[in-house]
Amino acid sequence: MDEKATLVIVLVAVAILLLLLIVVAILFSVFMKRKNTLVQEQLEAQKRFEQEIAETQIEIREATLRNISWELHDNIGQLLTLAKIQTQNSGGSQQDLDMAAATIGKGLKEIRTLSKLINPEALNEMSLKEALQLELERFNRMAYLESKLTTSGTPLEIDKKIEVIIFRVLQEFFTNTIKHxxxxxxxxxxxxxxxTLTIVAADNGVGFDYAFAKAKNGIGLTNMESRAKLIGATINYNSAVNQGTQLKLIYTPNKI
Incomplete structure (x- = not known):
C-alpha cells in the first residue's frame, strides 16, 4: 500500500472518529439538558407540594379552631357550668364540693387532651396510632359515643407532615360523626x-346521601378529599340514609 492510500485511510479514520465524538457530544448535551430539565421539574413540583402543604395546614388550622370553639362551648363549657352549679348548691357539703371538684378536674383533663390534639408540635411527637387512640379515648370519656381503635401490621415510615394531615382528615370525619x-x-x-396504610372509620349513625351532599359541594367532604388528594391518598365513602357512614382512606408512602 502506497503512502497516498495510507494517508486516505488515516484521514477517513480521523474523520469517522471526529464524527463519533461530535455525535457523542451532541447526545451527551441532549442527555444533560433533559436531566437538568427533569431535575428542575422535580424541584418545582416539590416546591408546589410544599406550598400546597403549607396552605392546607392553614386551612386545617382554621377548621381546627372552629372545632375547638364548638368543643369549648358545647362540651367543656357544660362541664364547667355544671361545676359552678354544684358549687353554688353545695351548701357547704363536703360531698357536693368533692363532686364539683371532680367535675372541674374532668374539664381540665379534657382541656389538656384537646390542647395536645391541636398542637402540631405535640402531634409530631406522637405516632398516628397514639393520636387516634387519644382522640377516641376522649370521645369515650365525654360520653359522645362508644368508640374503639383496632390496629394490625407493622407501621410504615411516613413523613410527619403527611401523618398530621391524615389525622386531621380523620378528625374531620369524627367531628361530623359526633355533631351530625x-x-x-x-x-x-x-x-x-x-x-400501604389503610384506615377504615365507620359509625352507625343516620348516614347521608353522598351524591346529594357532593353535588351541593359540602365543605367537610370537599376538605377531606382535597387534603387526601394532596398527599396522594384516596378516600372512599360508603353511606346511605339510616345506614351509617364509612370512610376508607388508603395511602402508599412515596407515591407523590
Missing part, C-alpha cells in the same frame, strides 16, 4: 401491609 350523625358507635381500623 346521631351515632352511638364509632369504629376505627388501622391496617398496615408491606407498602
Amino acid at each position: 350523625s346521631k351515632a352511638t358507635e364509632l369504629l376505627v381500623d388501622v391496617r398496615y401491609d408491606a407498602r
